[in-house]
Amino acid sequence: MGAEELVTLADIQAAQKLLSGIVRVTPLDESPPLAARLGGPVYLKCENKQRTGSFKIRGAYTRIARLSEADRARGVVAASAGNHAQGVALAAQLLGIKSTVFMPTTAALPKIAATKGYGASVRLRGLTVDDALVAASRFAADTGAILVHPFNHPDIVAGQGTTGLEILEACPEVATIVVATGGGGLLSGIAAAVKAISPHVRVVGVQAEGAAAFPDSLAAGQPVALAAMTTIADGIAVGRPGEVTLAHVRDLVDDVVTVSDEDITRALLLLLERSKAGCRAGRRGGGGSADGRAAPFHPTGGRGALRRQHRPVVAASGHRARHGRGRSLPLLHGPVRRPARLARRAAHAGRRRRRERPRRLTPAC
Numbered sequence: 001m002g003a004e005e006l007v008t009l010a011d012i013q014a015a016q017k018l019l020s021g022i023v024r025v026t027p028l029d030e031s032p033p034l035a036a037r038l039g040g041p042v043y044l045k046c047e048n049k050q051r052t053g054s055f056k057i058r059g060a061y062t063r064i065a066r067l068s069e070a071d072r073a074r075g076v077v078a079a080s081a082g083n084h085a086q087g088v089a090l091a092a093q094l095l096g097i098k099s100t101v102f103m104p105t106t107a108a109l110p111k112i113a114a115t116k117g118y119g120a121s122v123r124l125r126g127l128t129v130d131d132a133l134v135a136a137s138r139f140a141a142d143t144g145a146i147l148v149h150p151f152n153h154p155d156i157v158a159g160q161g162t163t164g165l166e167i168l169e170a171c172p173e174v175a176t177i178v179v180a181t182g183g184g185g186l187l188s189g190i191a192a193a194v195k196a197i198s199p200h201v202r203v204v205g206v207q208a209e210g211a212a213a214f215p216d217s218l219a220a221g222q223p224v225a226l227a228a229m230t231t232i233a234d235g236i237a238v239g240r241p242g243e244v245t246l247a248h249v250r251d252l253v254d255d256v257v258t259v260s261d262e263d264i265t266r267a268l269l270l271l272l273e274r275s276k277a278g279c280r281a282g283r284r285g286g287g288g289s290a291d292g293r294a295a296p297f298h299p300t301g302g303r304g305a306l307r308r309q310h311r312p313v314v315a316a317s318g319h320r321a322r323h324g325r326g327r328s329l330p331l332l333h334g335p336v337r338r339p340a341r342l343a344r345r346a347a348h349a350g351r352r353r354r355r356e357r358p359r360r361l362t363p364a365c
């Protein structure tokens, strides 16, 4: 399969069969705090409840299980800040294959420990995933180990795409799916699955604005590397999309938007606080943004209203925002800047023509 060839529904359904009994079908939980702000149902795809704590096991297992016997004997190598590392390590362990994982020196200690715990040989190299990827590619060239790329491979995209099938199975009436995006494997897979079954569903990628490689790459029509990256969302800090994922995002994804670290942090705190508080579904006052401030948003009508029949889903990915070296905070969903505004705009994007160049979201208030 060439970089321009897109993963098909049949590929993703085959991956789903392969993954049956290996990965969990994670819950799609309704989020009352977000629903209250949007005036319509919002669901979180809880991949934080997936084995290894993220969706990454889906792609990693699909890729490794499809290796020939000869390639399996060579072992696998990967580069990751943590989630793909754990996915590859567990998949390799389940399949009885030797794995080596390169992680940046900035990787969170619990992720390093977990990766080792799944049996991988861990090597710390560079400051970013891109640095670790260079080291992993060199290791593959030197030793013959098979590189399990974190996103830029059709089998990875097919595996991640099984998340999209599960979302559609659990919520066939979904109108918009919002996906945390780094290299774009999850976004590509979900878009490939969802657009094949329900082409009217909006699929929107969300990148941290300090590490958003897709906007420029989409505009240029080829992967463009970022000169620098700064974001607390270490799991999605990828400086350059792949050819495979760029082709999927270009052809299948409706929009890619960016969010600030400040808003990622606010959204994280909102979900942590409100989930813990067992928030009820009712609204408080006239609505609010993710940080609790009043927002010019009306649930059932008025300018910018989210129609009730629109059912946005935030695709969860078990992300962990780094909070100082070695410490991490669980982020139960992908990064969302003022979720009300993001989901509202994403839902309304369906009535606009797809833009060539992704647009930057601006603060609601």
Ligand SMILES: Cc1ncc(COP(=O)(O)O)c(C=O)c1O
Pocket (backbone or CB within 6 Å): 054, 083, 084, 150, 151, 180, 181, 182, 183, 184, 185, 186, 187, 235, 236, 238, 317, 318, 319, 320, 334
């Ligand atoms: C928790 C989480 N969410 C989203 C992503 C983005 O995945 P992708 O690189 O496939 O876009 C990652 C990548 O590691 C991740 O760990």
